[in-house]
Amino acid sequence: MNLLLFVVEHPFLEPAVKLARSLAKQSDSRLTLLFARWEEKGQQRAQTALKEAQAILGDQKIDAKVATGKPVELLFDEIETGRYDMLVVGASKRLGFLKKVADSVDSRVLKEPAIPVMVVTEERPEIKxxxxxxxxxxxxxxxxxxxxxxxxxxxxxxxxxxxxxxxxxxxxxxxxxxxxxxxxxxxxxxxxxxxxxxxxxxxxxxxxxxxxxxxxxxxxxxxxxxxxxxxxxxxxxxxxxxxxxxxxxxxxxxxxxxxxxxxxxxxxxx
Structure with missing residues (x-):
C-alpha cells in the first residue's frame, strides 16, 4: 500500500504525522511526505517544520517532497499521478470544518475523493x-x-x-x-x-x-x-x-x- 501524507506549513498537525507513521509500520507500506509551502521566501521556516515532521516519523523510511504553491493544487497534482492508495491529512478541532479543510485540503477532496482520505484530528497510537x-x-x-x-x-x-x-x-x-x-x-x-x-x-x-x-x-x-x-x-x-x-x-x-x-x-x- 502506498500512503501519501500531506503536510502544510501552517497549521502543523502532529497527530496526522504520527498516525501515518503507525499505519506505514502496521501495514509495511510505502510512505510519501508531501510538504507544501506557500512561497519561496518562507524556505527557512518550511525547512524547520519539515525537520519536525521527519523527527516525528523517526526511522520510518519516507519519500519526502517539498513543493511551493497553493497547497490544494499541489495536492491534486500529486494525487493525479495515480501512485497512491490513501491520503492522510490533519484537521484542527479548534477550527470549524470548512475553515480547517480550506487550510489544508480543498472540500472537493472530501466530497468526491479520487482515493480514500483519512482525516486525523486527535492522536491514535494504532488502528485495531x-x-x-x-x-x-x-x-x-x-x-x-x-x-x-x-x-x-x-x-x-x-x-x-x-x-x-x-x-x-x-x-x-x-x-x-x-x-x-x-x-x-x-x-x-x-x-x-x-x-x-x-x-x-x-x-x-x-x-x-x-x-x-x-x-x-x-x-x-x-x-x-x-x-x-x-x-x-x-x-x-x-x-x-x-x-x-x-x-x-x-x-x-x-x-x-x-x-x-x-x-x-x-x-x-x-
Whole structure:
C-alpha cells in the first residue's frame, strides 16, 4: 500500500504525522511526505517544520517532497499521478470544518475523493477497531471493501454499522422498527440482501466482524456508536456533490462526523 501524507506549513498537525507513521509500520507500506509551502521566501521556516515532521516519523523510511504553491493544487497534482492508495491529512478541532479543510485540503477532496482520505484530528497510537458505516437502503460496496482491505492489512476487527432513518416501515420493507439484526438478515428485503453482501465482503477478507443496525439521525448514531465502542477509525462514504432529500434534512453527515469525532475518519468515494 502506498500512503501519501500531506503536510502544510501552517497549521502543523502532529497527530496526522504520527498516525501515518503507525499505519506505514502496521501495514509495511510505502510512505510519501508531501510538504507544501506557500512561497519561496518562507524556505527557512518550511525547512524547520519539515525537520519536525521527519523527527516525528523517526526511522520510518519516507519519500519526502517539498513543493511551493497553493497547497490544494499541489495536492491534486500529486494525487493525479495515480501512485497512491490513501491520503492522510490533519484537521484542527479548534477550527470549524470548512475553515480547517480550506487550510489544508480543498472540500472537493472530501466530497468526491479520487482515493480514500483519512482525516486525523486527535492522536491514535494504532488502528485495531474499525467502524464501517452505511446508511439508507443500500450498502456502498466501495466503502465496505475499502474498510475490509484496510482491516485485513492492519489485522483489525470491524463492525459494519447500518443506520436507517426513522421512516415508516412501508418505505423500508420492515414490519417493525424494533426488528433485531438477526431477524432482519433472515428477510429478503433489499436492505437484508445488502447487509449480507457487506458481511460476505468482510468474511472474504477474513476480518473478524459483527453487524449492527440502528435507526435515527445518521451522524448522531455513528458518533454514539463510535464513542461507546471506543473505535480507532470510522469508515464512511463521501457526501458527494449531490445530496438527496433525506440527506438534505439530516445535513452533511460526513462533515459533522469529522467535526465531532475524536477518532480518525476514512472517507471513501462511491
Amino acid at each position: 477497531r474499525m467502524l464501517i458505516c452505511t446508511g439508507g437502503q443500500e450498502i456502498s460496496e466501495p466503502v465496505v471493501k475499502a474498510g475490509a482491505d484496510l482491516a485485513e492489512v492492519l489485522g483489525a476487527e470491524a463492525t459494519l454499522l447500518h443506520v436507517g432513518s426513522n421512516m415508516p416501515s412501508m418505505y423500508s420493507g420492515l414490519d417493525e422498527m424494533e426488528e433485531t439484526t438477526e431477524e432482519l438478515l433472515d428477510t429478503d428485503t433489499p436492505l437484508a440482501r445488502n447487509l449480507r453482501r457487506g458481511a460476505e465482503i468482510l468474511a472474504d477478507h477474513e476480518v473478524p466482524a459483527e453487524l449492527d443496525v440502528e435507526h435515527g439521525i445518521v451522524a448522531e448514531e455513528i458518533l454514539r456508536e463510535s464513542e461507546e465502542g471506543d473505535y480507532d477509525l470510522i469508515v464512511m462514504g463521501a457526501s458527494g456533490a449531490r445530496v438527496n432529500f433525506l440527506g438534505w434534512l439530516q445535513g452533511d453527515v460526513t462533515s459533522e462526523v469529522i467535526d465531532r469525532s475524536p477518532a480518525p475518519v476514512l472517507i471513501v468515494g462511491h
